[in-house]
Amino acid sequence: MASRLRPRWLTNFAMRIFQALAADPLWSLGGSWAQRRLRRQRCWDLRVAPFRVEVQHAGPADGKVIRPSMFCDLTAVAREFDEWPEITWSVPAKKRRGLRQMTIVFEGIVEGHRTRLCLLAEPLKGPPGLLFDLETRTFRLAPVPRVDPEQRHGK
Numbered sequence: 366m367a368s369r370l371r372p373r374w375l376t377n378f379a380m381r382i383f384q385a386l387a388a389d390p391l392w393s394l395g396g397s398w399a400q401r402r403l404r405r406q407r408c409w410d411l412r413v414a415p416f417r418v419e420v421q422h423a424g425p426a427d428g429k430v431i432r433p434s435m436f437c438d439l440t441a442v443a444r445e446f447d448e449w450p451e452i453t454w455s456v457p458a459k460k461r462r463g464l465r466q467m468t469i470v471f472e473g474i475v476e477g478h479r480t481r482l483c484l485l486a487e488p489l490k491g492p493p494g495l496l497f498d499l500e501t502r503t504f505r506l507a508p509v510p511r512v513d514p515e516q517r518h519g520k
Contacts, residue, residue: 374476375400375409378445382413382482385441397489408472408479414487416494419507423499431497432487437469442484446473450482 379398386396398413420429443450450473456466471482488494493507 371400374478375411375480378475378480379411379413381445382411382442385445386413386437386484397491397494399489403481406479406481408481409475410481410483412483412485412489414485414489416507417488417491418495418497418504419493421496421498422501430493437484439469442471442482443473446471446475446480447477448474450474 379400383396396413396415398411400409400411403410418431420426420431423429439452443452450471453470453472455468455470467486469484471484473480495504496507497504
């Protein structure tokens with residue numbers, strides 16, 4: 366049963382987007398995403414971002430968190446919509462909520478739902494999601510930090 370906050374169709378769509386982006390090694394292990402329902406526009410807003418990357422075995426730079434660059438096959442992403450979506454490139458003129466970055470925006474219909482997909486050029490806030498081993502030149506998923514249930518609910 367799908368969560369009321371995250372419908373199954375939206376989760377499936379996000380997973381298909383990560384698969385479409387998998388040609389880039391940074392996207393091949395996934396990324397982070399957030400969604401919200403925009404009631405006024407009557408659409409779903411899905412924001413997808415690459416993971417933050419922590420460098421390991423890098424001498425003085427060991428443990429440094431970097432912002433990866435990325436590339437995107439626009440056609441592969443657009444094919445995940447029911448019909449060809451409107452595609453725009455956005456660079457905010459002002460900082461909004463501390464976020465100023467290039468974004469590729471796809472707007473269209475996904476499984477009958479109006480959807481806006483924002484591919485963010487930079488990672489969302491939070492701990493690194495990928496570890497890059499400089500010695501072996503390989504990526505791996507970072508361990509998920511444990512969250513104390515008392516802290517999660519603000520107690």
